Amino acid sequence: EVQLVESGGGLVKPGGSLRLSCAASGFTFSSYSMNWVRQAPGKGLEWVSSISSSSSYIHYADSVKGRFTISRDNAKNSLYLQMNSLRAEDTAVYYCARECTDYDILTGYSRWWFDPWGQGTLVTVSS
């Protein structure tokens, strides 16, 4: 069974740091790009960051650039998100998700989707 399990969430004070982990199983982790997506309480989904299979390509949302660092350890089938200088607005459930992508040569469109998602881990930034 393809599965993603996040951990590492918790309560942290503004300005503090936290490291999230995502353990992958049931698929060849090293072959897939991975993403972090978050959801503030009562709000919609927000894409946070992505990392390619070999860590060669990394992207961040403007809201976290310079404060968050995504990384992975393919030998351990694990994805990480180091979060520094945390703010109240970073309070959210953080999900990791496997990225799938390909290109439809008949239509010229690209396909990009997330499947599966982990169950999420809650990060609360509060004094």
Next chain:
Amino acid sequence: SSELTQDPAVSVALGQTVRITCQGDSLRSYYASWYQQKPGQAPVLVMYGKNNRPSGIPDRFSGSSSGNTASLTITGAQAEDEADYYCNSRDSSGSHLGEFGGGTKLTVL
């Protein structure tokens, strides 16, 4: 703010057909993917590509795309389809940043 635009709420009578739409410039280059999220649960992929349903998703779910608009259609909506639905794409300007629509809350009456 989202570069993908969704109606905040849509309602449908039980057994009827409902279309949930998503608009954005990136949809001229990327097919949208769609996620269903029920309260307290993680999002679940229900549609991707031109009209691709993951295994286990009922065939009452279908997808389409035209220009800058993507649609998720539920034909014969069931009570269990009541949920939040999010579209997703990738910025097509070359930044490779992901983006989600603001979400549509579907109510089945």
